[in-house]
Amino acid sequence: MTVTSWNRLAGTSVLLDGFHALKHAVRFGAEVPVAVTVDRTAALALADELAPDVRDALDALLTEVPESTYTPLVPRPHPTGVAALAVRPSRAANLQKLAHTPRTAPVVVLDHPRNLGNAGAVIRLAAGFGATGVVTTGTLDPWHPTVVRGGAGLHFATAVERLTVEELPPGPLFALDPEGDDIRGTKLPDDAVLAFGSERSGLSAELRARADHLLSLPMRPQVSSYNLATSVAMTLYHWSTATGAPL
Numbered sequence: 001m002t003v004t005s006w007n008r009l010a011g012t013s014v015l016l017d018g019f020h021a022l023k024h025a026v027r028f029g030a031e032v033p034v035a036v037t038v039d040r041t042a043a044l045a046l047a048d049e050l051a052p053d054v055r056d057a058l059d060a061l062l063t064e065v066p067e068s069t070y071t072p073l074v075p076r077p078h079p080t081g082v083a084a085l086a087v088r089p090s091r092a093a094n095l096q097k098l099a100h101t102p103r104t105a106p107v108v109v110l111d112h113p114r115n116l117g118n119a120g121a122v123i124r125l126a127a128g129f130g131a132t133g134v135v136t137t138g139t140l141d142p143w144h145p146t147v148v149r150g151g152a153g154l155h156f157a158t159a160v161e162r163l164t165v166e167e168l169p170p171g172p173l174f175a176l177d178p179e180g181d182d183i184r185g186t187k188l189p190d191d192a193v194l195a196f197g198s199e200r201s202g203l204s205a206e207l208r209a210r211a212d213h214l215l216s217l218p219m220r221p222q223v224s225s226y227n228l229a230t231s232v233a234m235t236l237y238h239w240s241t242a243t244g245a246p247l
């Protein structure tokens, strides 16, 4: 029954790979129609230790299956032996969250990102800082299983959507670029849209043309650039020091 449900839902659902992804998804309100574990006792012991707030929810969700049943369900078995499928939030719901005003925390834009791991790390950062959402432009699917794995299931803690530059949510657009003005001289407002360029080629011409401000992170002249996800981390931290967010 569980495997039948899994196979029916797998093509259209978000794979939550491992205990931590499932824990975060449940904590942030994901709808999880099916969840499996190779060892219920071990999974619930982890919940007792690390996530008592969702322990009862996990107890109700998890079905124990033999390892031979679990392994073919996932691309590579996770050390915690837990996997689940969640319903992907609708585009309409995400667009509503992204467009909602007044905005109390920035939207992060990744302009044509290439690296799935970077995108996942940025979604995790956005969740941690309570950002309104993460928008990607270009071809990368921000709900790709590798991005969800990198984001540790925290897609459900923010609004994650792919848009064109014309569709970006309202708000002053601050684009991060090593040639911009020093970010330390700017207070980032809560309704900021914070844009970051691609790992290979930086900000696209289209995004640059839309930007209201170009800002740089402090960096010695001999260094060309920082990694994309670390740039987002520094920028969100800079925003948080002015507002006291996310706590």
Ligand SMILES: C[S@@+](CC[C@H](N)C(=O)[O-])C[C@H]1O[C@@H](n2cnc3c(N)ncnc32)[C@H](O)[C@@H]1O
Pocket: 175, 176, 177, 178, 179, 195, 196, 197, 198, 199, 200, 201, 202, 203, 215, 216, 217, 218, 219, 224, 225, 226, 227, 228, 231
């Ligand atoms: C790996 S960098 C891109 C490097 C690319 N070769 C270029 O020409 O910009 C990815 C993104 O991180 C951000 N970034 C990296 N270092 C930065 C810095 N010192 N100041 C501002 N943004 C930076 C920018 O948004 C940049 O487009």
